[in-house]
Amino acid sequence: MSAFERYLTAWVFLCIIAGITLGYIMPGMFQAIGAAEIARVNIPVAVLIWLMVIPMLLRIDFSALRHVGQYWRGIGVTLFINWAVKPFSMALLAWLFIGWLLRPLLPEAQIDSYIAGLIILAAAPCTAMVFVWSNLTRGEPHFTLSQVALNDAIMIVAFAPIVALLLGLSAITIPWDTLLLSVGLYIIFPVLVAQLIRRRLSASPGSLDHLLAKLQPVSLLALLTTLVLLFGFQGEQIIAQPAVIALLAVPILIQVYFNSGLAYVLNRLAGERHCIAGPSALIGASNFFELAVAAAISLFGFHSGAALATVVGVLIEVPVMLSVVWIVNRSRGWYERGLPLNKTTDTRSIQP
16 A cells, blocks of 8 residues: 555545635635536546546456456355445435434535435445455455456446436435436546556556556546645535534444445355455445545535535545454454365465
């Protein structure tokens, strides 16, 4: 894990301070950025999201899908968690905590927007950071790569319907054209660009790694810039009610531990090896927050509670996922007790 990834929470706090300060000092600049839209798509944000997402998707080799059958138990558990449990459990937790239990402590006008942001956050599984989490749990790399590739393929067709369904159940009106445009801009377009680049570089060994090394700082800078813009627009709300961030974190934390724990236990019941169960639990719990931020801005705007809710996911991503890694590693002995002998040996002889 890079120094940036390890201290992502600290970087987000710095972005909060920088964004609020710059938004107070230069409100005109932020208003001009917010107004730079074509067909309800903010152009500066679209470019920043592409700079964030494309380097991450460059790591995904869809040819890894040929390995899916080797890990059918773990794949099945993770798909069940990612697409049948996580979005719906987050919606339930959002309705319970934000729509009811914590409602008196939050701005009434933003309640529906907060719920929408949390739903969007949970509607797509993480693409990049799971490789870090998998490595920290000594996960099987071929399983992780094939699972992420499969999730990305499913996300192209499943993200919009799931978001629309859950927001509709929450009585939140969304423009379908904007949602589909978000899928095209922030999922389909980056996937196509990344795969075209991979194919172009495939004939030159080492070229892809060299390009990724160059793009990594650009991707991180784009993420930080996007966060500064968001907090520049959200500054007044945060200053007025600083506890909002902590309150929004409550359903996110519960959702992460619930889904990771459920995936971990289901893999054990299925007789899957620990090197599969570890990354399965982490893939089942983490979120594609870059896509969530972009979709929330497109659908509800920079000033919305939805955008703020997705950013809270960024804020707590590293510490909460590292705690899941710790639990998975410390419980390895419990996990392997009772499994067949040939299921207790982790093999990682092939690197992706």
